Amino acid sequence: MDAAKRQLVWDLARGGVSDDVFIAQFGADPRTTPELVRSELEQSYAERSPDDLRAALLVAFRFGLSRQWAPLLCKLLEEDWHESHEDIAGALQNLRVPSTSDCLYRTALRKHDYLAYNDNEALAVKCIWALHDIGTSEAIEKLQLLSQSDLPVPVRERALKRLSELAAKRPGDEEPAYRRARDKRVRPD
Known part of the structure; x- marks a missing residue:
């Protein structure tokens, strides 16, 4: 991504340009050409x-994420050259692709220097x-492992809380509001 496109993305994120102006100046509509975001x-x-990754993620969150990007997002999540790990984990939470459970588990156990301020x-x-949110048997297994890991106690307790929520869920329960809102960010493809 060249500097002008990166600046255009920052302007969009700050509210300095509308979606329509962004699309006209970017040269394509990310809603109708999702391969553009994947390419970025x-x-x-x-x-x-790192700057291009941040910009591409901003465009993805603004115009829609695709489940087809899950393997690429996992590769990015496990890299050390950027500081967008939390954003990528959030994207994977939105997508809820079962095959991402392993990379999410590994990432939960990793340490990054730039995140040392809160361990x-x-x-x-x-x-x-x-x-x-993935909620499959494999994801539940990973949560169980995290609840028994050497992560700080508050983190292990959060894993236990999520496990108890999954255990209490009944078929036919309505999806939580946060999940319905996140689903709007995911492309139907």
């Missing part, structure tokens, strides 16, 4: 560009919420 994510990965707890908790 891939390019940020190939070039190891990486916020990232671990985002991964726990993503595993909770």
Whole structure:
């Protein structure tokens, strides 16, 4: 992503341009051409560009995430050259793709220097919420492992709380409001 496009994304995020102006100046509508966002994510990965990754994620959150991007998002989540791990974990929570359980589990256990101020707890908790929302037997197994890990006690307790919520869920229960709102950010493809 060149500097002008990156600036356009920042302007969009700050409310300096409308969606229509952004689309006209960006050259394509990310809602109708999701491969554009995937291409930007891939390019940020190939070039190891934290700024491009942040910009691509902003566009993805604004115009819609695709479940097809889950493997790429997992690859990005496990990289150390950027500081967008919490955003990516949030994207994976929105997508709820079962195959991402392993990378979310591994990420919950990892330490990043830039997150040392809170012992990486916020990232671990985002991964726990993503595993909770995925809710498959594999995701539940990962939550159980996290609840018994050497993570700080508050994080282990959050894993236990998410497990108890899943155990209490009954067939036919309405989806929580936060999940319905997040589903609006996911492309139907």
